[in-house]
């Protein structure tokens with residue numbers, strides 16, 4: 470390597486080996502007495518740039534798609550939670566018993582959700598907007614579909630928040646619904 474004369478015409482063949490291949494060759498050299506001929510072959514198909522390109526083409530879009538899908542699922546779940554009323558809020562809403570003899574002239578006698586007529590003595594849930602429904606029907610509607618009254622579309626959580634806030638301002642015990 471330190472020749473005073475010009476060495477540019479000297480070519481020293483060299484090859485890079487991975488550690489595993491080096492060990493395999495070392496092992497062979499110990500067990501084989503005769504000289505070995507090692508044939509170096511370039512595998513065109515599995516050269517690293519091709520692998521990299523394949524990774525970029527197939528793996529990256531899959532990761533991006535999975536990421537987009539997960540974030541979309543999370544957004545959907547969050548939106549769904551915002552659209553429905555919490556169970557504890559719904560369970561604190563007023564209830565009344567349907568009595569045929571006490572029905573006033575313009576009062577509903579059927580549930581607007583299942584369209585079944587109320588039976589005498591049946592338990593009904595009364596929303597802050599004064600519309601009533603079967604407890605089972607309206608509880609399922611508010612907690613799994615929408616937090617709006619199925620008839621007048623008023624947000625029951627908004628009405629409750631407003632009522633509670635007004636009552637707190639008046640320093641009173643805060644029931645969820647004010648009787649008219």
Ligand SMILES: [Zn+2]
Pocket residue numbers: 580581582583584585602603606607
């Ligand atoms: Zn019903």
Ligand SMILES: [Zn+2]
Pocket residue numbers: 596598599600618619620621622623
């Ligand atoms: Zn209503």
